[in-house]
Amino acid sequence: MTFDPCWLGGQRLPEVTIHASGALAQTIRGELRQTRRVPHDVEVALCTLGRLEETPLAPWVEQALPADGLGPEGFVVTRRGNQLVVAAEGGRGLLYGYFYLLRYFEWMTGDFTVVERPAVPVRMVAHWDNLDGSVERGYSGGSIFFRDGRVVQDLTRVRAYARLLASVGINAVVVNNGNVHAAETRLMSDHLPDLSRLAAVFREYGIATHLSVNFAAPLVLGELETADPLDERVIRWWSAAVSRVYDAVPDLGGFVVKADSENRPGPYSYGRHHADGANLLARALAPYKGTVYWRCFVYDCHQDWRDRSTDRARAAYDHFVPLDGLFDDNVVLQIKHGPLDFQPREPVSPLLGELQETPSAVELQVTQEYTGQQKDLCYLGPWWREILQFDTTGSGAPTTAERAAAVVGVANVGDDPNWTGHKLAQSNLYAYGRLAWDPAADPVSLLHEWAAATFAMDDRTRAELVEIMADSWRTYERYTAPMGVGFMVTPGTHYGPNVNGYEYSEWGTYHFADRYGIGVDRTVATGSGFTAQYPEPLAGGYENVHTCPDELLLFFHHVPYDHVLQNGRTVLQHIYDTHFQGYDEVEAMIARWKAIADRFDPATRENITARFDLQLRNAREWRDQVNTHFHRLSGTPDAAGRTIYR
């Protein structure tokens, strides 16, 4: 099966000399054999620092090195005249330096020195792939890892994927779905030889393999009658199981655990708390330097909509802040970026700013579950940058990324020839990796990088494509659920509108719209008190209906339709305006696309054109259903007299 070269298709380099040894240097040598060469007067050398004395370039390169060192993943790129050197302390830094060179070489001019170090030590992609080859919330075909109950035989595509990930700085992968069913539980037993094969491919690109594990594995594998984390037999069971796993994959990164979450088993079944559960696994992993990524997506998924005292947004904080300090050192609490669930707009989870003694990971969703499912174009770079650069204290520092031990992105790839179903959705994987490395990167510049590496096109066409894509997240936000209220999606699939689809559900996902107003009162004064989970000045800013940002107003407040926003419009008119605008923007995107479409290869052209057709239909449905719904509720027509169906 053939597949897109993605953004590693057309790059060219001059001759390169390598002064390095080790496995990753071997990988780089292999890379160089695949890279097209161009005649060039620049002499390029890739060196690890221990080898610098062997090259004549050492003195001026030494000057380029930062005083505080490069760290295991950092690198320096420096040029003087026709000499260009990429130097790193070891193989991983050199690998990232190589991909840096590949990405930017054609744009490099004059003498310069660049030092790069990743902002976050662990930059992970999490797959929700199942052993049967399906992908939960996957919109790009089946799994590239698994098929028919086992790891695929031919790992060619996995190797190509590992390259893609390494090229944007990803250094960790979780290969299986956090909902670990009976079959996947056996990844840590029967399938260990296959897991070993998979890990070997990722290892070539400096990527540590991680496994999602089932907290009830001792029961599911039929060996014990309990999974109680304080039971000696359970402790011994995990110790032995981990030992077997590390026999197969000596450098496994660790485990990811979704426990007591959406009907998955966990320590609560035994009257234990989550630190008991996490530490059980942490102690089994510690001898091997493995880490437990313990997900904080714990909430009551059998809520009664009649019960206004329970607020799902509070759940992660309420469950985990009291446990801060009780976790072993090799536990990382993995926290979804927002308090709910990957909606197109949410505030940053207060738990990300509140943990003092426990390392945290921020979890983003690259797969577009709630953001158009790779039918709709929705470039998420700007959104992720906002989240990663969010000032968690409201007073300047630290940001989410500065506090994070890891960034985790739920993968959007599958065995579709173009990897991501919608060709342009490749840009989300690209931007995710680049932002995890550098959260301050400009999302529009990242689009330029991605487009230049992906398509052979002139600068004007690229600029046009980037402009079509750049604001697509906000366009998507405009035609979907308004002002951070969330959901309003088709139950189950989560694609397309259903304003009341989750309004009376068990999932804690409500908008409370009636004939007078809409929104969720999460204030301390009259609501669920969620705002108090933030430090000041954030708490007060959200609490006050006049200072709460317009785009989050309905997440924090229940307001009448005639409430006037900071932008001067009423809530109702803003709903109408944004929904007309969102649809119009999709039409405009399509018109701009059509003007450049014939500059793309046929497969790309047809893929993108067909997806835009779907998006336009979806945007129209959202626009009309939302507008009609609120017109029926409010009885108030659009001030501009546009068509709202009865």
Next chain:
Amino acid sequence: MTFDPCWLGGQRLPEVTIHASGALAQTIRGELRQTRRVPHDVEVALCTLGRLEETPLAPWVEQALPADGLGPEGFVVTRRGNQLVVAAEGGRGLLYGYFYLLRYFEWMTGDFTVVERPAVPVRMVAHWDNLDGSVERGYSGGSIFFRDGRVVQDLTRVRAYARLLASVGINAVVVNNGNVHAAETRLMSDHLPDLSRLAAVFREYGIATHLSVNFAAPLVLGELETADPLDERVIRWWSAAVSRVYDAVPDLGGFVVKADSENRPGPYSYGRHHADGANLLARALAPYKGTVYWRCFVYDCHQDWRDRSTDRARAAYDHFVPLDGLFDDNVVLQIKHGPLDFQPREPVSPLLGELQETPSAVELQVTQEYTGQQKDLCYLGPWWREILQFDTTGSGAPTTAERAAAVVGVANVGDDPNWTGHKLAQSNLYAYGRLAWDPAADPVSLLHEWAAATFAMDDRTRAELVEIMADSWRTYERYTAPMGVGFMVTPGTHYGPNVNGYEYSEWGTYHFADRYGIGVDRTVATGSGFTAQYPEPLAGGYENVHTCPDELLLFFHHVPYDHVLQNGRTVLQHIYDTHFQGYDEVEAMIARWKAIADRFDPATRENITARFDLQLRNAREWRDQVNTHFHRLSGTPDAAGRTIYR
């Protein structure tokens, strides 16, 4: 696998002499061998008329015979002193007479003569069973006919089922789903030997087997590239195919066809009309006396909710009335009882009263797709009696049943040990058969019959059980969608509430509720004009908002919430009242059930108690979601101050 004897469990008869020959007389002899005998002074004889001269009872029995004959299915039961004779013209009449005897013998006293003839010649049960063993809209386990892609080997249960059907007068069965997929299309080719086995079992009980066929069968079976009904090759194809089918099943009743309906293929694909399509099959079937049941469930299932000019309720009439007179004699148009789709309350379809030259079948749904899915108790006898006795002209006659050539009921049985999932749902199959035979039968009396035949219990317990069940349809109606507006169910499953679940769908199923009012305007004056499909005085009665029956008001009219019903309440208060009442009635049913539950066997007791638990939960969800929805829309509280959640 063991299963319930259902209502053929405990009956007893005295010694019976048979004066008849033929296959069905053999069946009766077999029946008698299975029936428990009681010592009795009555001498019972079963005779076909040709054999009467052989018995000394002939003269007074002759007097009991009606002047116009008994017909092929009628029978007379007459008793003088200790002589009781059941006489019929042939085997089928005698079989029904035998089951009549079985049903009533213990209640027969004194001298009497009863003549019974069925009101409708074809009384059919339609299965929506698939070859893989699943049942579309089945709530009682898997198919009793099919498993793993073929007809089951052991037909013991099918034979028990044929007995059940014959005992209530059913004489026709459709064995497969009207949605005929590729696998089922092969029932008329590869699976003919199996179909023959199945038909043989039904034949023993006087039941004619029918097949649902795929209009595109010539394409699906890969033999032609068209299914155009006017194409000579297609005509020849069907002729040959039918010939093969009748080689296997010489007395096949005919075909049922769902064409151009819910994405099924049909004559519209070739620019032909439905008479072309139906006549194609009718002509192939005519040499074998087979009949085509052509379903009229044809409507636009990709409707745009914005389009208020299309009214799905109009569709069957609009499609088929213009074709009246164009169908061959062996075509029966099969018409759902209501204009939409088996909702708990709809008006009777005007098409049932309007066809002048084409025989029609009225289709009822015994399986409780929209009426509680055999989780909720909903005894449909009263509803079906209303439909079958409906005065189609509004001026005294004929009724639906009088006009009908056939009654069709979608089956509710599966391989659950108790046949119907909810044990009490057996009563619906029973009542369906009995009403198809005698549409004037009293539904409460039918419940008594069924309960007496099903349970060994004293008269007071039976009376209590019957009272619990008798009004359960109206209870279900009260807590679900109000006043005939329909739907408001969970999309896909059709169980449980979702007020707006189908409001913006493609299915033509809307309630148009806004802050001012609710309902579908189907009047001539201001709406879709659907009321004009009825003759006067029905048309005028429905057209006028003051004479339209309250229970159908929202089917025909869009009214403000403060519109005053004929019952003196406002529409809104009526919604609140019926929803509180419906829930309270379920609570009361359960209380009454608990008082008698220990008089039933454990399996029955546990089944019914568990189903009532589900029903109470469902009724509560309906009550609260509907009341909250309309409270949010209207802003008006309950006049009685009961709890409506915000």
